[in-house]
Amino acid sequence: MRVDVSSARGPYPVVVEPGALARAAAEIEAAAPDATARVIVTDENVDAHHGEALRERLRPSGVVVLPPGEEGKTFRAVEGLLDRLVEHGLDRRGVVVAAGGGVVTDLAGFAAAIHLRGVRSVLLPTSLLAMVDAAIGGKTGVDTPRGKNLVGAFWPPRLVLSDPALLGSLPRREWIGGLAEVVKTALIADASLFEELEATSVDALRADPRAAAGTVARCARAKAELCSRDERDDGERQLLNLGHTIGHALEAATGFRGLSHGEAVAVGLVTEARLAERLGLAADGLAARIAALCRRLELPVRGPAVEVAHVRSFLRADKKREGRALRFALPVAVGHVERVDVADEAAIDLALAEAVAESA
Ligand SMILES: NC(=O)c1ccc[n+]([C@@H]2O[C@H](COP(=O)([O-])OP(=O)(O)OC[C@H]3O[C@@H](n4cnc5c(N)ncnc54)[C@H](O)[C@@H]3O)[C@@H](O)[C@H]2O)c1
Numbered sequence: 001m002r003v004d005v006s007s008a009r010g011p012y013p014v015v016v017e018p019g020a021l022a023r024a025a026a027e028i029e030a031a032a033p034d035a036t037a038r039v040i041v042t043d044e045n046v047d048a049h050h051g052e053a054l055r056e057r058l059r060p061s062g063v064v065v066l067p068p069g070e071e072g073k074t075f076r077a078v079e080g081l082l083d084r085l086v087e088h089g090l091d092r093r094g095v096v097v098a099a100g101g102g103v104v105t106d107l108a109g110f111a112a113a114i115h116l117r118g119v120r121s122v123l124l125p126t127s128l129l130a131m132v133d134a135a136i137g138g139k140t141g142v143d144t145p146r147g148k149n150l151v152g153a154f155w156p157p158r159l160v161l162s163d164p165a166l167l168g169s170l171p172r173r174e175w176i177g178g179l180a181e182v183v184k185t186a187l188i189a190d191a192s193l194f195e196e197l198e199a200t201s202v203d204a205l206r207a208d209p210r211a212a213a214g215t216v217a218r219c220a221r222a223k224a225e226l227c228s229r230d231e232r233d234d235g236e237r238q239l240l241n242l243g244h245t246i247g248h249a250l251e252a253a254t255g256f257r258g259l260s261h262g263e264a265v266a267v268g269l270v271t272e273a274r275l276a277e278r279l280g281l282a283a284d285g286l287a288a289r290i291a292a293l294c295r296r297l298e299l300p301v302r303g304p305a306v307e308v309a310h311v312r313s314f315l316r317a318d319k320k321r322e323g324r325a326l327r328f329a330l331p332v333a334v335g336h337v338e339r340v341d342v343a344d345e346a347a348i349d350l351a352l353a354e355a356v357a358e359s360a
């Protein structure tokens with residue numbers, strides 16, 4: 001699958017194909033023909049499994065291996081990385097090649113945005129989440145002590161190349177987290193993918209690279225299309241917040257320790273569907289159907305025990321808030337999501353009460 005994403009800095013291709021890593025060098029050359037240096041940025045886990053293949057295929061001028069994990073997605077890490085890019089001779093015509101999960105593509109993409117006031121980047125996502133979500137759309141950035149992704153830049157890459165064969169080494173837990181974003185994307189834009197997911201399982205997908213590649217391709221295409229129509233995220237792209245308004249509040253209310261991001265999104269998808277039913281936007285039964293799919297994919301449909309008021313306080317801090325009402329992306333049906341400003345606080349509270357464990 002190959003689809004172009006349009007951006008203010010020109011269109012770039014997103015390629016999804018099993019075995020694509022074998023021709024990554026040619027694809028990079030086509031995307032950045034006059035490139036001088038090529039520096040790979042990756043993390044220790046990806047390096048352990050795929051470092052050799054990456055070095056062999058790309059013949060880079062240098063490789064920077066970062067410690068894995070969200071804790072390392074900081075300004076300090078970017079500063080260190082910028083130093084290393086200089087050491088490896090990355091001048092204004094060089095290319096940063098980010099090979100990793102969303103942490104690596106966000107962080108290295110941001111370093112590319114500010115190194116020498118901006119050099120080209122190529123993204124080789126290696127996690128399911130990065131292939132279907134993080135690597136597409138040009139958002140880059142880091143976390144600060146005040147919150148996740150608070151600093152960054154829109155810096156579209158020159159190429160996104162996904163080789164779903166690399167998912168063979170992705171830990172099962174990371175697969176499940178990525179599947180929450182797959183369910184989200186199917187709900188927004190691909191009803192038939194949603195139906196196919198209803199007939200599969202985590203292990204079936206992991207064992208069938210062709211099925212996994214097809215799933216990645218359909219989600220990548222859906223995100224590419226939304227971002228092409230709304231690069232700066234002030235319109236249609238906000239549909240991708242489905243499950244995230246409540247998901248983020250739950251993550252924050254549990255100090256980012258109670259639930260992984262994917263788990264929080266799954267609870268958010270179910271809870272927001274209940275809210276949509278309560279507001280008369282969605283037919284009864286939608287939330288139950290989403291919950292059944294989440295359970296099938298081993299995702300939770302309820303968070304830990306936290307006070308509703310505590311979760312609500314994080315909802316209020318949501319940066320997508322418009323005036324007094326809260327801006328949600330709410331499911332109307334499978335394959336149909338709408339942006340809705342919700343002022344009905346009682347309905348939100350009821351939905352939240354169902355999102356957290358009863359003992360709270
Ligand atoms: N820019 C965007 O639009 C956007 C969108 C969604 C998420 N994100 C960001 O993405 C990040 C989450 O991405 P993630 O879930 O990929 O996290 P991650 O980069 O931390 O990767 C998850 C784990 O899987 C490992 N891993 C990755 N690929 C592997 C492979 N092929 N084999 C073995 N291990 C592998 C990593 O080392 C890490 O331990 C968050 O920081 C989030 O903010 C950005």
Ligand SMILES: [Zn+2]
Pocket residue numbers: 181244261265
């Ligand atoms: Zn997400």
